[in-house]
Amino acid sequence: MSDLVQVAVCGAHMSGLPLNQQLINLDGKLVQETTTSPDYKLFYLSEFKPTRPGMVRVKSGGSRIALEVWELKLEKYGALVAAIPAPLGIGRIELVDGVWVQGFLCENYATEHAKDISSYGGWRSFLTSDAYPSGI
Secondary structure: OOOEEEEEEOOOOOOOOOOHHHHHHOOOEEEEEEEEOOOEEEEEEOOOOOOEEEEEEOOOOOEOOEEEEEEEEHHHHHHHHHOOOOOEEEEEEEEOOOOEEEEEEEOHHHHOOOEEOHHHOOHHHHHOOOOOOOOO
């Protein structure tokens, strides 16, 4: 068993965004920028500060979502998982190349009234769009 864990991040933990420092403080290393398989939807979870998305796997109608894959030592991975607020959590995410990694997912109930932003292809694209509310 490896002492390294690959973790996919699709929102505020991405490079240069507000929560990226958590990964850096855990000695995380960015190993890849890629997308999910086309089986995911991304939702804007406006109640979080800083704002962030929630990603869910769907049976149909999904999109490829841009993300980053970070590598953490196994003993530091637990600290990351323990700091994740509900309705977010860690699960298995399929990347576009068919590889499965650990990554941030969202409980489905939190997306019921959230804005579907999958068409933007990722959190960064949504943040720079006219659809992202100003002043946040």
